[in-house]
Amino acid sequence: MKKTLAMMLLVLAASTAKAQTTEPARGADVSWCTEMEADGRRFSTAAGTETELMALMKDIGMTAVRLRVWVNPQKQGYGPWCDKADVTAKARRAHAQGLDLMIDFHYSDVFCDPGTQRTPLDWAGYTMEQLKAAMAAHTKDVLQALKDEGIAPKWVQVGNETNNGMLSPLGKIDWSKSGSARYKEYVELSNAGYDAVKAVLPEATVIVHLAGTENASWFFSEFRSAGGKFDMMGLSHYPTENEWNSTAATATHSNVNAARWVKEAAGKLGVPVMICETGFDVSKPALASTVMNDLFARMKEIPQCAGIFYWEPETDGQWKPAYYDIVEWTDDKGNTQRGWRPYAMGAFYTNGRPTAALDAFSGKTHEETNTFPPELTVYDKEGAKVLATFPQTGEGVYAGQLNATEAWMNFHVVDEYHHVWYGTDPADKTALSAADGHWNFWIDSSQTGIYDVEVNLNTMKWTHAYNADATAGVTTVTAGMSDLVEWYDLQGRRLSSPAKGIRLLKKGHRTYKVRLR
8 A cells, every 4th residue: 555655646746747847838829920921021030030930939939829710701801811721821830830839719700809709700690509510610620621731739719708708699698697507608609619629639728718817717617617618728918017017906917916816717727727818018128028027937936827828929010900991890989980000019120020028938037138239220210221230349339320311310229139229318318228118319410411329338328429521331430449359451451450540340240341530
C-alpha cells in the first residue's frame, strides 16, 4: 500500500510540474490580414524589412494565431473575407510558420458580440432543430477543410462573446427566466457546436467565449449546471488608460481585477482560462507596452491561464474595412447612424511596423534597458515618410542634417530598434520625451533649408541650428565624438584619426557621408 501511494504521489508531482512548466500561448487574432493586403497594406519588421505577416508574428514572438469564421459574409455585403476559403488560406500560412491555431466560429455572417448575435441569412426562419443541424454541418465543413490540409486547430471557439447567447432570436438567453431554464436554447446550440468539433477533431480544446472577466465564475457555473459543455473558458479583457492599474473592486477594465476573476473562475470550475482577446489604445504604444507586460506578469502567476491573444494588432487606427462605410447602426438615443470608425486598439504604425505594445508577446522578461540604438530615424509629421537617418556619433549621441522644406516644420524622431517615438514639450522644446501624448519635434524658425540637428539620449536633450553653408545629403558631426565607428576619406582609405571636413562614416553595414567640424 505504501509503495502504491508513493508511486501515486510521484505521478502527481510529475504531472503538476509539467502543468507548471507549460508555456502559455502568446497569440494574435489577425483575421483582417488578407483584407488589408488586398487593400494594399504591407507589413515590416521594426527595422523596416517587409515581411509576410505570419512570419512577422512568429518573429515578434507569437506562438499562435486566432482566425474568425463567418458563414456567408458576402450576403451581408462584407465581401469574401473570413469565410471558409479565406480562413483556410490564412491557416495555411500560419501552419507553415509552425504557429498553433485557434478557430473562432461566430455562427453569423458578420461580427458577433454580447449585443449582436445575428443568425446567418442563409439560416433565416430555421427551427431550433434546423439551426443545430446547420451549425453542426458548418462547423464540420470548415474543420474538415483544415484537416484535409493537414492542419489541426489546437483550440476551437463555439461562438464569440456569447454573454447573451447566440443565433438570435432562438438562441438568445432568456433572462426573464430563472436557473437553467434561461439557458436552454443557448445550451442546445452551443452543445451542437461542441459535438461537431469533437466529431472532426477529438483532441481539440473547445472554448466557450465571454466578453469581460468579471462575470466568468457565475456565468460558466450556471452554463455548466444547464448542461453546457466546454473544455476551456475564453474571456475578453480590454484594459483602459483610466482603469488598467486600478485596485477598485468595480473596475472591470483593471488588470488587477482581471487576474483575480480569472483565478477565481479557474479555481471554481476546475478548467483552464484563455484571454482570447485583449488590446490597448494604438496611439499610446509606450503605455500599451507597460499595460501588456503587466497583464502578462499577472496572468503568468495563474497556472490555469492558458495564454493571451491580442485582437487585430496589425491595424494602425487609420485603416478600416470598406464595409464599415456602408453599415448602419443605432446609437444610444435610438437614431440610425451610418458607418463605423477605424479600429483604435491595434499595435502597428501606419508604415506597417509593429509598436512596443507587442513587446510583451516576445516571451522574454521585460526589462528597462539603457542600450542605445545604432541610429535614429526622422519621419515627417504624418509618420509615413523617412526624411533622414542620424547615425550614432558618440555613446547615445546622434547627429545629422535635416532639410526643412517648410516654415516651423514638424517631424518625428524614432528609435526603431526599441519601438520608441520621441517628442518634445511646449514648455521646453529642447527636452526629449518618450511618453505618450508628447508633441512633435519642430524647427523653431520660419527659415527653410538645411539644419544641423543633434539628439542626446543621455541628457534627453536635442538642438538644431541653421546651416547656410551646408550641402544637402551631408551629415555634420563633431570630430572625435565616436569610438564606435570606422572612418574613411572620400577615396575609401581608412582613417585612424579623421580630421575636419567631409568624411565617410561606417556603422555596421551602413555608410554615411558626414562633415566633421
